[in-house]
Every structure is written in structure tokens, then in C-alpha cells.
Amino acid sequence: MLLLAELFLAMSIYVQIPVLRSLFSDTGISSGWETYGLLSFAVGLYLLGGFIEPFFQKYKRNRVCQFSIFMIIVILAGAYFMPEIFFSGIMIGVVALLLGVFYGLAQIVLLSTLIIDTTDSFQRTEANYVISWVLRLALAIGPLAGIAVAVLFAREVLSQSLQLVVSAVLALLAYLFISGVHFPFKAPDEKHVHWSTDRYLLLRGYPLFFTLLLAAIAGGVMVGHFTTASDYAFLLIGLFVALVAERMIFFNGDLKSEAIAGYILLGMACLIQLTRHGEGFSSVVAFLVGNGFGLLTSRYLLFFIKLSRHCERATAQSTYFLAYESGLAVGLAIPYVIGDIQAEAIVALVLVAVGLLLYNFVVHNWYLNNKNR
Structure with missing residues (x-):
């Protein structure tokens, strides 16, 4: 279940790769804003990592991951219903930054914590190895899925609105698969911290x-x-x-x-x-x-x-x-x-x-x- 959750979560982001050029050209955005958006996404990946340990002291680990995926869906839905706001100037960077923040948090929790919590100690290296290969394979499977949907709807490439729907559906599937897994209770650390490099x-x-x-x-x-x-x-x-x-x-x-x-x-x-x-x-x-x-x-x-x-x-x-x-x-x-x-x-x-x-x-x-x- 977690392997499928990882596949769909990664695909929800990677499905956008082959349509980035057409997406921005359709909205009349220059290549400078495209670069700005991708770099903002990269920065966003790092922003909440130091707060993972404090989050775990207050909330269940799977809930942190689910909340992050839910926020990805909310951002994609906002872009679908209000494209004139979400795809305008500086908002491109803000949206990409937020996507990076919540995608990074969801992936860090899933890859480094949830998969370990549900695996016997002697199999953890193998579990890390397998789920990381799922992430790599999604780099090709995600774009292929996007292209397949475009063909299904008789389009050369995914339109802006359809691309957002596909991404949101994939993220929703990841959320549902994580919801179907039982995670053992982990008592929070008695030492309270506000920021930590642990798990980051x-x-x-x-x-x-x-x-x-x-x-x-x-x-x-x-x-x-x-x-x-x-x-x-x-x-x-x-x-x-x-x-x-x-x-x-x-x-x-x-x-x-x-x-x-x-x-x-x-x-x-x-x-x-x-x-x-x-x-x-x-x-x-x-x-x-x-x-x-x-x-x-x-x-x-x-x-x-x-x-x-x-x-x-x-x-x-x-x-x-x-x-x-x-x-x-x-x-x-x-x-x-x-x-x-x-x-x-x-x-x-x-x-x-x-x-x-x-x-x-x-x-x-x-x-x-x-x-x-």
C-alpha cells in the first residue's frame, strides 16, 4: 500500500514535467517565470524539514503525511478554479514554493518514517531500497500517464485544467492508500524541540x-x-x-x-x-x-x-x-x-x-x- 502511495504521490508532481513548456506558453508566461517557479519548488522542499520532529511530538506521523498531501490537493484545486490568480507573476513562485513545501514534507515522512515504522528491523534497508526505486520509476511513469491521458482526450498535450485534475487525482489516490495502512503507535520523544536536523x-x-x-x-x-x-x-x-x-x-x-x-x-x-x-x-x-x-x-x-x-x-x-x-x-x-x-x-x-x-x-x-x- 505504501509503495502505491509513493508511486501516486511522486506521479502527481512528475506528470507535469512534459507539459511545463506548453502550460506556460498557453498562459503567456515568459521563461523567466518558469525558472522562478521550478527554483521556488526546489527551495520549498527544504523549508519544513527541520520541523518534522516537533510535528511528531504533537501529531501522529501518518496524519502529518496525509495533511501534507491534502494541502497539495487544495493548491491544485485552487489553481484549477482560479488560474488567473495562481498563474500570474509572483504567484507562480508562491504556488510552486507551497507545492515544494508540502510535497517535501509528505515525501520525507513517507520515505524516512512511515516505511520504516511498518517494516521489521532486519528488512528496513531493503524497504528503503525498494521505495526509492518506486520514486525513480515514477519519473518516467508520471509523464507517460500524463501523455496517455492527453491521447485519451484527443489532445497533443494536456491542457492546463486537465493537467491539474490529473495531478490532483493522483495525489488523492496517494492519500487514500496511506489511509488504508495501520501504523503502530509511537510514543513521542519526551525531549521537546522547536527545530531539529533529526529526520531532515x-x-x-x-x-x-x-x-x-x-x-x-x-x-x-x-x-x-x-x-x-x-x-x-x-x-x-x-x-x-x-x-x-x-x-x-x-x-x-x-x-x-x-x-x-x-x-x-x-x-x-x-x-x-x-x-x-x-x-x-x-x-x-x-x-x-x-x-x-x-x-x-x-x-x-x-x-x-x-x-x-x-x-x-x-x-x-x-x-x-x-x-x-x-x-x-x-x-x-x-x-x-x-x-x-x-x-x-x-x-x-x-x-x-x-x-x-x-x-x-x-x-x-x-x-x-x-x-x-
């Missing part, structure tokens, strides 16, 4: 956070170019191949090899985007992005978990999510700033190259010296 940021994991952020930005830049069902289908295939490869090839392999392979595959996608054009090459790029991004980000999750101490698993998971999700949002904003596909591919390639060098020569050795599991 693993500060000593900053080298992993920074290099994952670079990779996620590069991935966001590349995904930002995908507009067709074929692109997202090959992205999904690439992600599935990465999942299979991780279980069959890298399962007992060297920790470093999987991350390096991810960087190389993602870099290859950037190079092909830079030097080759055409529908066939677009599919190859999408496949390589899915394959490389899947391998790389999955390995980083396990790095974060193994870096954490006994009671820091939830904090490690949420730190991973914040780097991953905010990086994607920033990466999606970059094409609106640059506006040239080759220049954007160069930016992504530079980010991948810097991340690879930092990981290979600095971060991996640091991780081996500091891991706790």
Missing part, C-alpha cells in the same frame, strides 16, 4: 549530498528535453535495466564500480545529445539517462544508509531525497535559462564530469573512512 539533514554526509546534487541536476537537465511518449518509454526501460543490472551484475560487486558505471552512462547520454540529433538518437539518450541515473542514484542511497549511525536511518533517507529531488528541479529549470540544447548538454556533461572526478578521487575514500555499517 545528515549534516556530516555533505560530500555525498553535494555530489548527488550535481548528478541530479545533470539528470534534470537531460530529462527536461524529453517531450514524447517514446522518450519516457525509453527512460523507463533504462531505469528497469539499471534495476536488473544492480541485482544481477553489481549485487556483490565493488561499491565503486556501480557509481562509476552510472557516471559514464550519464556522460555518454550528454555526449550523444551534444553531437547527434534525430528521433533515434533521442531514444538512445533517454535509455542511457535512465540506465546511468538509475545506477548512480540507487548506489548513493545505499551510501547514505551505510554512512548513518543506528538511529540516523530516517535522516539519511530524507537527506538523500532532498539532494535528489531539489537537484532534479534545478536541472529542469536550466533549459529555460539557456534555451540551447547543445549548450544545455555541455552544462550537464560538465556537471557529470565534476561529479565523477570528485567521487573517484575524494568522496569514495572519504565514505570508506566514515561509514558505520
Whole structure:
């Protein structure tokens, strides 16, 4: 049930990716406002993380998640009924910021707390691993769902109003699936705090956070170019191949090899985007992005978990999510700033190259010296 809740919650946001350009062009909004909205969303992801522990002292954990999803639905409904207000000037940033705030809070609670509360202690790493793969797969499934609905209604792309309805329905499904799960009672901590990094940021994991952020930005830049069902289908295939490869090839392999392979595959996608054009090459790029991004980000999750101490698993998971999700949002904003596909591919390639060098020569050795599991 929680896996389905995660899938629908992530899809409610990712379904909007392929229609962002048409959505803003239909409303007459310039690319500057598009960038502003995506960056506001990325900032919003971080704003309530420090208050999770105080929230848990007052409210049930699942209620915090449900309330956050409910607020996402309210925001989407407001945009549907009052588009002239919600899609005007500075309000774009405010709406995107609020979406980021409540989406970030819902995901942090779901990924780092609810999934752990409902899993036996010896299966928690596997649970974190599986639900994070659901998040990755939603990056392709969400846009595919949006495109499928557009085809169903005989449209080239989703209209503004239909896109908001689809997002709200997906968020509602996530809410309902969480409502159907029984969560064990957890007594609140007797120590009252007003703000805490617990379940929010693993500060000593900053080298992993920074290099994952670079990779996620590069991935966001590349995904930002995908507009067709074929692109997202090959992205999904690439992600599935990465999942299979991780279980069959890298399962007992060297920790470093999987991350390096991810960087190389993602870099290859950037190079092909830079030097080759055409529908066939677009599919190859999408496949390589899915394959490389899947391998790389999955390995980083396990790095974060193994870096954490006994009671820091939830904090490690949420730190991973914040780097991953905010990086994607920033990466999606970059094409609106640059506006040239080759220049954007160069930016992504530079980010991948810097991340690879930092990981290979600095971060991996640091991780081996500091891991706790």
C-alpha cells in the first residue's frame, strides 16, 4: 500500500514535467517565470524539514503525511478554479514554493518514517531500497500517464485544467492508500524541540549530498528535453535495466564500480545529445539517462544508509531525497535559462564530469573512512 502511495504521490508532481513548456506558453508566461517557479519548488522542499520532529511530538506521523498531501490537493484545486490568480507573476513562485513545501514534507515522512515504522528491523534497508526505486520509476511513469491521458482526450498535450485534475487525482489516490495502512503507535520523544536536523539533514554526509546534487541536476537537465511518449518509454526501460543490472551484475560487486558505471552512462547520454540529433538518437539518450541515473542514484542511497549511525536511518533517507529531488528541479529549470540544447548538454556533461572526478578521487575514500555499517 505504501509503495502505491509513493508511486501516486511522486506521479502527481512528475506528470507535469512534459507539459511545463506548453502550460506556460498557453498562459503567456515568459521563461523567466518558469525558472522562478521550478527554483521556488526546489527551495520549498527544504523549508519544513527541520520541523518534522516537533510535528511528531504533537501529531501522529501518518496524519502529518496525509495533511501534507491534502494541502497539495487544495493548491491544485485552487489553481484549477482560479488560474488567473495562481498563474500570474509572483504567484507562480508562491504556488510552486507551497507545492515544494508540502510535497517535501509528505515525501520525507513517507520515505524516512512511515516505511520504516511498518517494516521489521532486519528488512528496513531493503524497504528503503525498494521505495526509492518506486520514486525513480515514477519519473518516467508520471509523464507517460500524463501523455496517455492527453491521447485519451484527443489532445497533443494536456491542457492546463486537465493537467491539474490529473495531478490532483493522483495525489488523492496517494492519500487514500496511506489511509488504508495501520501504523503502530509511537510514543513521542519526551525531549521537546522547536527545530531539529533529526529526520531532515545528515549534516556530516555533505560530500555525498553535494555530489548527488550535481548528478541530479545533470539528470534534470537531460530529462527536461524529453517531450514524447517514446522518450519516457525509453527512460523507463533504462531505469528497469539499471534495476536488473544492480541485482544481477553489481549485487556483490565493488561499491565503486556501480557509481562509476552510472557516471559514464550519464556522460555518454550528454555526449550523444551534444553531437547527434534525430528521433533515434533521442531514444538512445533517454535509455542511457535512465540506465546511468538509475545506477548512480540507487548506489548513493545505499551510501547514505551505510554512512548513518543506528538511529540516523530516517535522516539519511530524507537527506538523500532532498539532494535528489531539489537537484532534479534545478536541472529542469536550466533549459529555460539557456534555451540551447547543445549548450544545455555541455552544462550537464560538465556537471557529470565534476561529479565523477570528485567521487573517484575524494568522496569514495572519504565514505570508506566514515561509514558505520
